[in-house]
Amino acid sequence: MTSSIQFGIDRLLADPALRRPLAGKRIALLAHPASVTADLTHSLDALAALPDLKLSAAFGPQHGLRGDKQDNMVESPDFRDPQLGIPVFSLYGEVRRPTAAMMDSFDVLLVDLQDLGCRIYTFITTLRYVLEAAAQNGKSVWVLDRPNPAGRPVEGLSLRDGWESFVGAGAMPMRHGLTMGELGHWFIATLQLDVDYRVIEMSGWQPDAAPGYGWPLGERTWINPSPNAPNLWMARAYAGTVMLEGTTLSEGRGTTRPLEIFGAPDIDARAILGEMRAFAPHWLAGCQLREIWFEPTFHKHAGQLCNGLQIHVEGPAYDHAAFRPWRLQALAFKAIRRLWPDYPLWRDFAYEYEHDRLAIDLINGSPLLREWVDDPASTPEQLDALTIVDEAAWQAVTAEFLLYR
Secondary structure (H helix, E strand, C coil), X not given: CCCCCECHHHHHHHCHHXXXXXXXXXXXXXXXXXXXXXXXXXXXHHHHCCCCCEEEEEEECCCCCCCCCCCCCXXXXXXXXXXXXXXXEECCCCCCCCCHHHHCCCCEEEEECCCCCECCCCHHHHHHHHHHHHHHHCCEEEEECCCXXXXXXXXXXXXCCCCCECCECCCCCCECCCCHXXXXXXXXXXXXXXXXEEEECCECCCCCCCCCCCCCCCCCCCCCCCCCCCCHHHHHHHHHHHHHHHECCECCCCCCCCCCEEEECCCCHHHHHHHHHHHCHHHHCCCEEEEEEECCCCCCCCCCCEEXXXXXXXXXXXXXXXXXXHHHHHHHHHHHHHHCCCCCCECCCCECCECCCCHHHHHHCCCHHHHHHHCCCCCHXXXXXXXXXXXXXXXXXXXXXXXXX
């Protein structure tokens, strides 16, 4: 079957006219394991095969160019590509921002990163950092655009002033609804960057089209952009389940369904689900929840039998417009707090090189969500009142940057 959609990398490879401005320039590529063409060739290899391009360097974000690192704060080293003989610089090793020496290795940086549509996913922070470095060093940045697999829906509280971090690149809601190319335009406008920027747009991408609702399901193969992003279903749930990283609950690392499930050895999942249905049943819309038992092979609660819930967004019950993963996961936290007020829910540990602020607050870009969960008197309407304002404001601000209608 011939695909009706072309990603940015595919268009660049197919059209010499698009590449013409790159003639005679030193080209670098920022990529990860999901940076592949329609025929699953890695973008680095595909670009290297073009006689009219000169690759001078490559960059890898968190988890590495080839996806070798499993977890947060597990760094990748610089190395030299054994086939191409070019340096591969890590932007998740000794540095997060490219150094002047790294920037001196190229004239134009091609960014080919598959995002998950979630503020905390660090590839968008890396995009911000390379745009800022390019502005400072007079370099060009081209984003080879890819789909946002979570689609256009926007959800969650916006990051508050003073809460920027490596998992919080800017004042956007948790589920931002943009592609990497569109986010680049927003960063440039918001940060007032003077940088030569171009997006090689996709052709044929329809962000609201069934059955993928953001991802061209049945037309393109899913490749993990990070080790715990194994499928589209995880991407749909991620804007909510990523908050589990800031809790003592397992998010399913060490299982075959990470970030689609959650649980712990000492909770009663059936009671949690009942409390969720009683407290805010409308936040359960668009998916199915199923009680499960699982035993992580590593990470939190390794080797212990956990009771928990799985979020199903792959079947006929899935409603893309109705599903709100951030509210759903917030509701699960609230149910635990209402059932067991003293349950040690929040995990206090170093998270993405932050030692002084709780991980759950870094993830949410403020303490507002945690405070809502911990307040015995708080209501769903109170959280909605805060969140709806942020969601509407973000959609209004970003409307001018949308490249796909």
